[in-house]
């Protein structure tokens with residue numbers, strides 16, 4: 001009995017072994033070729049803008065956690081209350097101001113796409129990096145910006161963070 005089982009096991013093993021190795025000579029080679037090519041292409045893309053990709057992912061996370069409540073999932077805001085961030089003339093007119101407002105809040109009358117808004121926005125993030133990340137996400141996702149048009153962190157590094165307005169957490 002025991003011997004038979006071992007024999008049967010060995011037979012199965014042998015069949016599997018031959019099935020795996022035999023009969024697929026050409027297919028195997030082409031598969032290896034593909035496997036070699038694909039990761040190589042992906043790596044180039046990831047390496048090129050892995051920093052920007054990570055930044056935009058952070059921006060998306062912040063947008064979905066914080067901004068979405070008021071500015072909405074489509075970033076079109078709510079008429080009479082929250083201004084739009086999508087295709088918003090006010091945002092793209094001054095990107096530095098947008099980053100500063102995200103950091104320090106905003107309390108002034110503003111006209112966005114022809115509509116007047118005047119409710120205060122509290123500070124939304126703690127660091128310039130977070131503010132740049134979320135504004136870059138907004139620009140790319142909702143304002144048709146290409147990667148090379150986005151804000152560079154180093155250009156915003158000197159924006160003052162108002163210590164009185166950092167959100168408590």
Ligand code: HEC
Nearest residue numbers: 066067070083084091098106107108117118119120121124
């Ligand atoms: C509690 C509601 C609320 C949240 C949350 C909020 N905002 Fe605002 N936001 C406003 C209001 C209200 C204004 C208008 C402020 C004013 O009139 O001074 C505004 C204005 C702005 C402006 C300038 C006006 C415009 O449309 O360009 C920007 C930029 C902005 N918000 C970005 C953000 C970002 C980025 C986030 C998330 C990190 C965020 N906001 C989260 C309510 C909010």
